[in-house]
Amino acid sequence: MQNTHNMTLRILGARGSIPVNGKETAQFGGSTSCYQIEACGQTIFLDAGTGLINARPENDRISILLSHTHIDHLLGLPFFAPMFSGQAEIDIYGAKRGDLTVKEQVERFLSPPLWACTIEAYPAKVNFIDAVYPMQLGEVEIEELSGNHPGGASILKLSLDSVSVVYASDYEHTPGKQRELAEFAKGAALILYDGQYTEEEYLKRKGFGHSTVSEGLRLFAESGAKRLVFVHHDPFHSDVMLTNQEKELTAAGVSFAREGEIITL
Ligand SMILES: [Zn+2]
Numbered sequence: 313m314q315n316t317h318n319m320t321l322r323i324l325g326a327r328g329s330i331p332v333n334g335k336e337t338a339q340f341g342g343s344t345s346c347y348q349i350e351a352c353g354q355t356i357f358l359d360a361g362t363g364l365i366n367a368r369p370e371n372d373r374i375s376i377l378l379s380h381t382h383i384d385h386l387l388g389l390p391f392f393a394p395m396f397s398g399q400a401e402i403d404i405y406g407a408k409r410g411d412l413t414v415k416e417q418v419e420r421f422l423s424p425p426l427w428a429c430t431i432e433a434y435p436a437k438v439n440f441i442d443a444v445y446p447m448q449l450g451e452v453e454i455e456e457l458s459g460n461h462p463g464g465a466s467i468l469k470l471s472l473d474s475v476s477v478v479y480a481s482d483y484e485h486t487p488g489k490q491r492e493l494a495e496f497a498k499g500a501a502l503i504l505y506d507g508q509y510t511e512e513e514y515l516k517r518k519g520f521g522h523s524t525v526s527e528g529l530r531l532f533a534e535s536g537a538k539r540l541v542f543v544h545h546d547p548f549h550s551d552v553m554l555t556n557q558e559k560e561l562t563a564a565g566v567s568f569a570r571e572g573e574i575i576t577l
């Protein structure tokens with residue numbers, strides 16, 4: 313999928329909050345947050361939303377980085393193909409939240425009575441790791457900026473040599489945080505940014521933990537990043553609406569994430 317020393321990112325799911333389906337959302341896709349990064353033989357997933365169901369990683373050794381454990385970011389895990397393979401070893405990284413380890417957070421949902429079994433019942437070997445950033449996965453460095461989202465969420469930066477991807481989903485802007493994020497994302501090859509709301513919608517959704525397209529554009533200009541892709545599309549935003557919003561974007565290198573899209577960095 314890639315040569316040594318470059319990163320490839322595949323968008324497996326960019327829908328926010330809850331999966332949707334139907335012809336109105338087929339073009340941008342209805343699967344929830346999941347991004348597959350291939351870098352120097354490492355397979356790293358950002359979040360485990362329903363997009364993960366369509367992933368077919370070539371490696372048996374897999375890392376999943378969870379920005380946080382809201383269920384739209386976990387729903388794909390119980391149907392992730394390698395979970396059913398005795399050869400697979402899956403490391404799931406996420407921050408402790410409150411008193412809960414990442415394993416305890418995931419098991420709130422993936423255990424009876426909300427699910428038939430715990431993760432331990434699957435054939436794959438799954439390791440839960442309470443992430444402490446910065447950390448290294450092979451040659452990929454991972455840094456965190458704590459975001460602004462109900463219950464907390466990590467903004468993650470993955471860097472290989474001098475090429476960085478910043479994943480800022482489930483993030484609500486504040487003036488202070490936008491300054492920190494612009495610094496954190498300085499010169500990044502790609503920013504994945506939470507563009508869930510229009511300005512008008514945001515007025516009614518303050519405190520929900522998501523941002524807007526116009527805030528994303530300001531951040532993009534300030535950061536000097538090369539590319540900005542809006543993610544976490546609102547479940548009520550149809551292809552027609554997203555296409556119209558995209559047409560209004562005049563800055564080069566800005567688009568809305570489409571499920572299935574591959575970005576080489
Ligand atoms: Zn979410």
Ligand SMILES: [Zn+2]
Pocket residue numbers: 380382461465482521
């Ligand atoms: Zn969330």
